[in-house]
Amino acid sequence: MRWRPRWRVRWTGRARFRHPRAQEVRPEAHPRPHADARPGRPLKGPHLGYPLGPEDLLLTADGAPQRLDKAFSWEAPLAAHGMMHMVISNAHAGDPYPIDTLFLYMANMAWNSSMNTAGTMAMLTDRRADGEYVIPRIIVADAYSSEMVACADLVLPDTTYLERHDCISLLDRPICEADAVADAIRWPVVAPERPGHAGVRPFQSVLLDLGHRLGLPGMVAEDGGPAYRDYADYIVTHQRRPGIGPLAGWRGDGTEAGRGAPNPDQLTRYIAAGGFWHEAIPPEARYFKPWNAAYQDWATARGLQDRATPYVFNLWLEPLRRFQLAAEGHGPRQPPEHLRARIRAAFDPLPVWSPPFEDTAVNPAEFPLHALTQRPMAMYHSWGSQNVWLRQIHGENPLYIPRAVWEAEGFGPGDWAWLTSAHGRIKVPVALMEAQNPATVWTWNAIGKRPGAWALDPAAPEATRGFLLNHLIHELLPPRGDGLRWANADPVTGQAAWYDLRVRIGKAPHPGPEPRVEAQASPVGTGPATVAHGARRA
């Protein structure tokens, strides 16, 4: 089923407990996306946003997508978050154009962050007839020896959160408190540059340095030097718009909140307060926030918005109707013929539900089960998703099977199963789960690792008894014989259709994971045999 974030429904309970942040709720209040890249000039606006009609799509003069991921094109007009899952596939296919360099930060696209994992690894390492890689240069910044690192030409090692500044900003996803506005910082408790770690810098600072060296507008000061000394300097002095920066606390002379000039002493104030800033919302502003004048005025004063914007609940979404009108033949900007019918149906301005594409593309009788994953809750309590404690809690993942399927297939404890989708098949360990929908199988996400990755022994259970469901999900829908590549994504928002997956299952005669992925070489060796931080006993 596809999730369409057309409305952010703010009924009273949600408004009561929603923490304040800089967030506009109406599409009309958001900026439009921009892709007018020209050497030596910044974009005229943010690269993400909300198109209000065909005129805001990011298309070339001949109607082709401007962005590599095809976000904000006719294929995904309202892809407000971009379409990360299509970047590698499109770059490999040269559709809409080839690229010479792929630069990734904190995205494990060679493994659990991609659909069609084996296919994605093949694309990242595929060569042309002349011997050159199809994607010639890959640069990866990562704090871990991830699966993506193994596919990189250049690795920029990142620091951990203990070695760098960060801001948990109201402009992004802040810490939350229903009755207060709050944000936070991290600051280094271990110097990144220390004996044995010469030249080590946090990646955010490296990005600013790269921006300066490339002469990017906004990254170069008037004297030609870097506009920002490092990321700590950026957090304090960058202004999104006058008076509004990444951190809301102690602005100006140190007494201003939300709005105010950059305060060179700001980080010192945060550190003195334990890393956090918060200010209580006035009692009269804590209820019905989207329609409460006290809240609206307070939020405007704090810079969360620039004017009172009471929430109007749009039952009829005019931006969707504008795309639908284009599909009906109105207006100068017209969708390509192969997408016209889909846009007319999908851009219904009133609430609609439509069946998942996979249900219409494959035979539900042949693939009777739904398969899905969830990220283990334990992973949310640590900065890194892979450490020596978490792997003792979730070091392997079985596929959880409802009783009806368990008995029909004759499964027993310790069994393995072939799990097959329209795209491929994998062999996985199974376990019985009673408290489960009888037509659904599920497992934990991102437990399985490629042998040799993450500084683990290649025989680690993550590689021998952990698996990814991603292998069964293609980034494209099955071919329709028209020669076109149809993304496995929502036609309105471009949201990747992870949860549309249909499968069938059968007992496997022998244990052992499939597909078997070749072990990767570890540039950092294997982690220590014993971890015992802080031992003081003689």
Add this chain to the structure above:
Amino acid sequence: MTALPPSTGKKLGLVIDLDTCVGCHACVVSCKEWNSQSQASPLADLDAYGPAPEGAFLNRVHSFEVTPPEGPPVVVHFPRSCLHCEDAPCVTVCPTGASWKRAEDGIVLVNEAACIGCGLCAWACPYGAREMDGAERVMKKCTLCVDRIHNETLPEPDRVPACVKSCPAGARHFGDLGDPGSAVSRLVAARGGVDLMPEQGTKPVNKYLPPRPRDRLGGFSDESPLARYLDPVTDGAGGFLGWLDRSLGRLGGRP
């Protein structure tokens, strides 16, 4: 071989709510975090990056499925740690006096300098609440974060065990279970809190609050509780859409 105090001034312990625990392991991770840094021996992890990692934890969460004769199966997440028993068999079995119960507040602790790592206490504990530090070969157990709860260098709200402080579901409570008027004692009384395996005669101080019965919606049914609200609300000119149509018609001059 080691004597228990005849009585304790307080009975400090935990009340763990099995109804609201969602099994997220925040308590497990924060316990490991605090106690791997604050104690003399650090809860070692052996074969840490290898095929068979095994470390010492003072608190673990086990997830069970309960399949009642009628009604849907239920998943119950069960956090397990030392229950600081009044008649603690892990103390009386200790040959060196390393395992002991404090007279002032009832916390059961291990004096690591006196521990010879014989493991008798772990055998004696019916709850499996003690684990050997694989590197130091001394016995480890929950201290109720004794270095937090009485620590005046911490802000007052932080003077609770790390697991209680970190639980996002509010499923863990800390206090004096020897005081019938304390918040935890009143919670136990109100919710029918139980001893774990009382037949063992250990008189555990920690209490567990049982899962509440699930809503039955007038009997177990596969039907969604929302189904009754999903019937069409319009028939011809009636209902909400009819009203909307008429209202829009008036605004837009449509027939």
